[in-house]
Amino acid sequence: MTTMTQHSTTAPRRGRPGNDRGDVITAAVSLFNQHGYEATTVGMIAEQLGVSKSAIYHHVASKEELLASALDRALSSLEGMLETANSSGRSPLERLEYVLRGTVQVLIDDLESVTLLLRLRGNTDLERQALQRRRNFNVAVAELVTEADDTGALRADIDPSVATRYVFGMVNSITEWYRPGGALSAEQIGDQIVNLVFNGLRPRSH
Amino acid sequence: MTTMTQHSTTAPRRGRPGNDRGDVITAAVSLFNQHGYEATTVGMIAEQLGVSKSAIYHHVASKEELLASALDRALSSLEGMLETANSSGRSPLERLEYVLRGTVQVLIDDLESVTLLLRLRGNTDLERQALQRRRNFNVAVAELVTEADDTGALRADIDPSVATRYVFGMVNSITEWYRPGGALSAEQIGDQIVNLVFNGLRPRSH
DNA sequence: GTCTATAGGTTGATAGAC
DNA sequence: GTCTATCAACCTATAGAC
Numbered sequence: 285m286t287t288m289t290q291h292s293t294t295a296p297r298r299g300r301p302g303n304d305r306g307d308v309i310t311a312a313v314s315l316f317n318q319h320g321y322e323a324t325t326v327g328m329i330a331e332q333l334g335v336s337k338s339a340i341y342h343h344v345a346s347k348e349e350l351l352a353s354a355l356d357r358a359l360s361s362l363e364g365m366l367e368t369a370n371s372s373g374r375s376p377l378e379r380l381e382y383v384l385r386g387t388v389q390v391l392i393d394d395l396e397s398v399t400l401l402l403r404l405r406g407n408t409d410l411e412r413q414a415l416q417r418r419r420n421f422n423v424a425v426a427e428l429v430t431e432a433d434d435t436g437a438l439r440a441d442i443d444p445s446v447a448t449r450y451v452f453g454m455v456n457s458i459t460e461w462y463r464p465g466g467a468l469s470a471e472q473i474g475d476q477i478v479n480l481v482f483n484g485l486r487p488r489s490h
Numbered sequence: 491m492t493t494m495t496q497h498s499t500t501a502p503r504r505g506r507p508g509n510d511r512g513d514v515i516t517a518a519v520s521l522f523n524q525h526g527y528e529a530t531t532v533g534m535i536a537e538q539l540g541v542s543k544s545a546i547y548h549h550v551a552s553k554e555e556l557l558a559s560a561l562d563r564a565l566s567s568l569e570g571m572l573e574t575a576n577s578s579g580r581s582p583l584e585r586l587e588y589v590l591r592g593t594v595q596v597l598i599d600d601l602e603s604v605t606l607l608l609r610l611r612g613n614t615d616l617e618r619q620a621l622q623r624r625r626n627f628n629v630a631v632a633e634l635v636t637e638a639d640d641t642g643a644l645r646a647d648i649d650p651s652v653a654t655r656y657v658f659g660m661v662n663s664i665t666e667w668y669r670p671g672g673a674l675s676a677e678q679i680g681d682q683i684v685n686l687v688f689n690g691l692r693p694r695s696h
Numbered sequence: 697g698t699c700t701a702t703a704g705g706t707t708g709a710t711a712g713a714c
Numbered sequence: 715g716t717c718t719a720t721c722a723a724c725c726t727a728t729a730g731a732c
Contacts, residue, residue: 322528335721439692442682481690483690
């Protein structure tokens with residue numbers, strides 16, 4: 285059963301109609317997430333798009349390039365969002381909240397590529413490089429939490445790097461259940477996350 | 491490069507020394523987590539144990555049986571823990587806290603098999619059955635959160651089923667970074683999780 | 697130890713829109 | 715005729731079956 289995935293029509297293109305590089309990457313990432321990168325064959329990607337295997341190689345040089353493109357997209361989105369937050373001149377706590385909401389937004393906008401990133405196991409050099417970039421992002425976020433902690437904006441009895449792990453574990457778990465067209469918007473999910481992370485489940489007595 | 495994974499020696503066994511069924515499952519689950527179930531071949535499992543492929547089939551009937559055993563182990567641990575919590579006669583809030591700490595304990599005790607469970611994509615009947623059992627567990631936990639909410643133990647402005655998703659997203663993310671022999675015990679991690687979930691990051695002040 | 701299927705990847709020519 | 719996307723056939727290496 286082949287599914288014709290039409291490219292998102294932005295500007296009219298010249299030449300023979302069909303799939304562009306973005307379509308191929310989209311189909312590939314979806315299959316990578318469903319079956320794992322190793323178990324996904326280029327033939328499966330071609331079948332998904334309803335074209336022959338060699339058509340795939342017109343758009344990309346290798347299967348690994350598909351993985352690299354998707355991971356770079358996810359990482360660039362996250363890094364760009366963090367850069368925006370840190371150059372905003374706001375307080376550490378405000379920047380932290382911005383990063384929380386921004387991460388939710390990136391997860392939802394680039395759901396498939398971020399999901400792929402989060403499921404990496406570091407089996408190849410490429411995967412290990414992506415994991416290193418992801419670690420750098422995590423370290424920068426942990427520094428932000430530390431800054432917020434230093435201003436007294438957070439509870440003193442929780443270690444910042446530990447808190448970062450748990451909080452972003454919660455945020456990243458959105459990829460496990462969020463599906464496009466769901467009832468909740470990115471803004472609503474961001475609100476819920478921020479509320480839960482900062483206030484917890486227990487009633488604020490008095 | 492073969493890694494001789496010796497079985498966890500509990501009681502001395504008779505007969506020819508070597509791997510038992512548990513050793514095979516342990517090696518298989520580790521490879522399933524590293525490469526994905528589909529991409530893992532029985533030959534890889536044999537190589538990891540330093541035996542021939544046919545030796546694997548002495549212990550299990552199929553590759554799928556290895557998956558089934560691991561998933562059943564993870565699910566039985568979680569279900570048993572939940573059963574213990576719900577038959578304890580305590581308050582909903584106390585039972586919820588018990589389930590949080592219990593889930594952390596199960597994650598750490600059965601790290602590899604629970605990791606496998608959490609990464610399922612539902613590609614086969616077996617996987618879909620396991621995911622259904624996991625959903626049943628999640629529903630039971632959500633009911634527990636609802637009960638706790640009904641007693642006024644939780645903040646009124648957070649939907650119980652939504653909160654359950656986020657909280658267990660946080661808990662399950664432990665599998666992403668916890669490694670045996672790490673600095674933190676299951677009890678310490680449970681304390682951190684419970685503290686963060688119930689109290690949040692913001693100082694409780696006026 | 698041989699046989700077969702399948703993997704990633706290549707080649708060179710072609711189809712279709714402008 | 716230019717541009718993009720496509721295809722059938724092919725190559726080489728390897729992994730599973732017997």
